[in-house]
Amino acid sequence: MAGAFAMLASSCKKQNETASFTLVLPEMAQESAEGERAYIDFDANNVFKWNANDEVMAYNLAADNNSLSSVKGVFATGSDAEGQQRANFNGTSLGDMQDYYFYFYPAKRAVGGDMLDKDNRETFSVDPVQTYTTTSAGKVTVAKDALSMACSVNAPASSFTLKHIFGICRLRLKGDSNKTVEAIRVVDRAFNLHGTVSMKLHEVDPDQFTGFINNFNPDNASYMEGLNGYLTELGYESNPSATDPNILTLNCSGKNIVLNETTPTVFYLVVRPGAFAKGFKIQVKYENDDKYYETTQYWGGNLAYRMKPGIVTTFSPTAVLK
Numbered sequence: 001m002a003g004a005f006a007m008l009a010s011s012c013k014k015q016n017e018t019a020s021f022t023l024v025l026p027e028m029a030q031e032s033a034e035g036e037r038a039y040i041d042f043d044a045n046n047v048f049k050w051n052a053n054d055e056v057m058a059y060n061l062a063a064d065n066n067s068l069s070s071v072k073g074v075f076a077t078g079s080d081a082e083g084q085q086r087a088n089f090n091g092t093s094l095g096d097m098q099d100y101y102f103y104f105y106p107a108k109r110a111v112g113g114d115m116l117d118k119d120n121r122e123t124f125s126v127d128p129v130q131t132y133t134t135t136s137a138g139k140v141t142v143a144k145d146a147l148s149m150a151c152s153v154n155a156p157a158s159s160f161t162l163k164h165i166f167g168i169c170r171l172r173l174k175g176d177s178n179k180t181v182e183a184i185r186v187v188d189r190a191f192n193l194h195g196t197v198s199m200k201l202h203e204v205d206p207d208q209f210t211g212f213i214n215n216f217n218p219d220n221a222s223y224m225e226g227l228n229g230y231l232t233e234l235g236y237e238s239n240p241s242a243t244d245p246n247i248l249t250l251n252c253s254g255k256n257i258v259l260n261e262t263t264p265t266v267f268y269l270v271v272r273p274g275a276f277a278k279g280f281k282i283q284v285k286y287e288n289d290d291k292y293y294e295t296t297q298y299w300g301g302n303l304a305y306r307m308k309p310g311i312v313t314t315f316s317p318t319a320v321l322k
Contacts, residue, residue: 175259
């Protein structure tokens with residue numbers, strides 16, 4: 001899961017205390033294997049929206065944390081955040097900034113415990129299953145808590161925009177019109193898609209991360225040497241799940257989704273950056289059918305398939321999955 005949580009800073013601004021702050025959800029963009037790009041409208045204004053009681057994990061970090069002075073805490077929105085692109089978060093103040101503040105969404109995936117160690121190490125989790133989700137207007141979208149977004153604060157302001165860490169895989173699938181979809185899966189040929197990762201938060205360098213992901217090439221020895229050096233500085237540790245770490249599932253049970261043999265149906269999965277570069281396959285499982293129907297059209301791998309932060313990449317397999 002190389003680099004999956006490393007794009008965690010965005011040149012945000014310092015404030016004097018952390019009892020309250022405003023976070024803005026970022027836009028997503030769309031990209032095809034041919035390099036075309038346009039904004040995608042999951043909801044109004046091409047962005048996801050906050051919900052009431054959304055939670056972020058906030059950190060007040062001391063780069064030299066030998067005295068364990070770095071602190072963390074959960075901050076939440078109120079009811080007025082529902083459906084808003086920007087929302088106020090409130091919680092117990094973490095005090096005046098030490099070296100910088102750091103915010104991560106969603107808070108529930110920061111699982112390293114109540115305190116950071118002397119290396120400011122935090123552990124983040126990635127779940128193996130996501131839920132098929134629609135907006136209030138009935139548009140297909142992603143489960144927002146499957147996303148990963150963050151911001152590092154190092155100079156004066158109280159409102160800042162989070163940055164996407166993961167990409168989104170858009171699948172346009174054709175299949176059996178006589179059966180109801182139970183689950184969609186993507187199976188990566190080379191990389192883990194879920195588990196936990198940990199790193200030293202104060203060592204994060206967003207510019208390096210952006211460069212590595214935009215030039216991702218696991219077959220280039222020079223590139224991999226640079227990436228591994230960066231991960232060593234981060235103290236990066238990856239622990240894949242014990243069961244099928246290379247399979248990510250979209251649970252569609254109870255959603256009454258029926259595919260069509262000629263007109264594609266759209267599904268979205270949030271996927272770690274760098275995934276799919278060496279190939280992947282797509283599988284569909286129907287209700288009351290134990291078999292997974294699959295296409296291996298993308299199994300051969302291509303750098304154009306790779307997931308990138310803040311980018312929706314579309315795949316439209318030609319096969320009818322039945």
